[in-house]
Amino acid sequence: MPSTDPRYANSRVAFATAKRLMPGGVNSPARAFGAVGGEPLFIDHAEGAYLYDVDGNRYIDYIGSWGPMILGHAYPAVVQGVQQAVARGASFGAPTEAESELAQLIIEMVPSIERVRLVSSGTEAAMSAIRLARGYTGRDRIIKFAGNYHGHVDSLLVAAGSSAATLGQPNSPGVTAGTAADTLVLPYNDPAALAQAFAKYGNEIAAVAFEPVCGNMGVIVPSAEFLAALQTIPRTHGALLLCDEVMTGFRLAPGGAQERLGIEPDLTTLGKIVGGGLPVGAYGGKSEVMAHVLPEGPVFQAGTLSGNPLATAAGAATLRALRETNPYPRLEAIGQRFAEGLAAAAQAAGVPHVVQSIGSMVTLFFHKGPVRSWDDAAQCDTALFGRFFWAMLDRGVYLPCSQYEACFLSAAHSDADLDHTISAAHEALAEAVAAG
Numbered sequence: 001m002p003s004t005d006p007r008y009a010n011s012r013v014a015f016a017t018a019k020r021l022m023p024g025g026v027n028s029p030a031r032a033f034g035a036v037g038g039e040p041l042f043i044d045h046a047e048g049a050y051l052y053d054v055d056g057n058r059y060i061d062y063i064g065s066w067g068p069m070i071l072g073h074a075y076p077a078v079v080q081g082v083q084q085a086v087a088r089g090a091s092f093g094a095p096t097e098a099e100s101e102l103a104q105l106i107i108e109m110v111p112s113i114e115r116v117r118l119v120s121s122g123t124e125a126a127m128s129a130i131r132l133a134r135g136y137t138g139r140d141r142i143i144k145f146a147g148n149y150h151g152h153v154d155s156l157l158v159a160a161g162s163s164a165a166t167l168g169q170p171n172s173p174g175v176t177a178g179t180a181a182d183t184l185v186l187p188y189n190d191p192a193a194l195a196q197a198f199a200k201y202g203n204e205i206a207a208v209a210f211e212p213v214c215g216n217m218g219v220i221v222p223s224a225e226f227l228a229a230l231q232t233i234p235r236t237h238g239a240l241l242l243c244d245e246v247m248t249g250f251r252l253a254p255g256g257a258q259e260r261l262g263i264e265p266d267l268t269t270l271g272k273i274v275g276g277g278l279p280v281g282a283y284g285g286k287s288e289v290m291a292h293v294l295p296e297g298p299v300f301q302a303g304t305l306s307g308n309p310l311a312t313a314a315g316a317a318t319l320r321a322l323r324e325t326n327p328y329p330r331l332e333a334i335g336q337r338f339a340e341g342l343a344a345a346a347q348a349a350g351v352p353h354v355v356q357s358i359g360s361m362v363t364l365f366f367h368k369g370p371v372r373s374w375d376d377a378a379q380c381d382t383a384l385f386g387r388f389f390w391a392m393l394d395r396g397v398y399l400p401c402s403q404y405e406a407c408f409l410s411a412a413h414s415d416a417d418l419d420h421t422i423s424a425a426h427e428a429l430a431e432a433v434a435a436g
């Protein structure tokens with residue numbers, strides 16, 4: 001934000017305080033606005049499709065807490081579920097029926113999950129699933145794809161997307177060479193590279209972890225050939241297919257990307273929507289594989305707050321509401337309208353661009369052709385993105401603060417919100433181009 005803009009005065013003060021107390025003033029780098037050249041807004045509260053900052057400004061929100069808020073903020077059934085749960089005690093460290101209720105909903109909704117373990121974040125889900133895959137197969141190596149992000153698990157924080165890519169740290173200091181040595185990084189959407197890796201290391205690979213639709217280098221939908229290779233090659237060599245649905249789960253369909261694209265993974269990780277805005281992650285899959293998790297099997301994984309009553313209440317209320325209200329046809333329609341509106345605005349501004357979207361996940365890339373992999377994404381005009389971001393914020397539209405993220409729409413976005421957003425995009429792009 002401009003350092004003297006009076007509209008953001010309280011956010012500036014709050015950020016100055018936060019920077020003294022926390023590294024970079026934030027608890028996750030994705031929200032620091034570093035890639036768009038400014039300081040973050042501090043949020044006071046949210047309702048429906050809107051965020052309200054500490055200066056009293058209202059924004060149409062296209063982040064939705066980076067995915068979880070598919071129903072909109074402060075959805076009444078979720079608020080009520082959490083209020084009722086906290087009144088009964090915040091945490092017991094003992095089993096509850098609420099955990100089985102959420103597990104049952106997950107198993108009913110996600111096609112490939114026969115049994116599931118609840119954890120507290122997407123990162124924890126990925127870390128646990130990788131350990132399980134290694135324990136189950138007795139192998140060490142894993143495959144991941146450049147620009148995919150699976151949380152900040154050491155072995156997966158290699159060529160990582162999301163804020164790692166945005167802030168130029170795709171390989172973090174602190175990840176030992178030994179840990180990274182067991183991670184093979186391949187280009188996304190490249191079936192030949194997958195075949196070559198298995199030809200060379202086939203009997204050493206425990207799992208292939210992948211985003212079934214990328215959101216963490218912007219939205220990239222995999223090609224049919226790549227999906228077919230993922231579903232055949234690892235299995236032929238006895239490796240597990242680990243589908244990271246932390247972002248896509250319950251968003252692209254009730255059963256996530258795997259339902260929508262016909263993927264049959266061995267293991268799936270979940271996060272975000274499964275917790276309805278509270279900290280929940282989950283990993284699950286075939287019964288035979290899940291039976292290797294302690295205390296049924298030998299692979300260790302635990303958590304003081306795993307299956308926490310408040311978090312499971314928020315998650316179960318969210319999944320129940322998704323089943324009861326079926327927002328998916330509307331999310332499809334508004335996602336398409338949003339994508340077409342952004343494309344028209346970029347066309348009118350005369351900038352090289354491509355809009356890639358699926359359902360309620362959309363990215364406007366400032367790149368002249370299709371973006372299929374990190375090599376393509378890395379060529380985007382990120383400076384133009386930064387100017388566009390601020391020009392949209394000035395018009396009351398809160399986009400993800402990086403070219404390498406997805407915009408998320410929610411069931412709370414109205415037609416009027418979309419009208420405003422699209423006309424703002426026309427003005428903002430003209431301004432961003434003129435300022436370039």
Ligand SMILES: Cc1ncc(COP(=O)(O)O)c(C=O)c1O
Pocket residue numbers: 121122123124126149150151152211215216244245246247271272281
């Ligand atoms: C695909 C994917 N996997 C894993 C994660 C990690 O989840 P969390 O941030 O809850 O640890 C994220 C998001 O951060 C994600 O988008």
Ligand SMILES: N[C@H](C=O)CCC(=O)O
Pocket residue numbers: 028029030031066149162163216247405
């Ligand atoms: N892209 C990330 C998750 O999907 C953004 C959230 C975060 O890391 O804070």
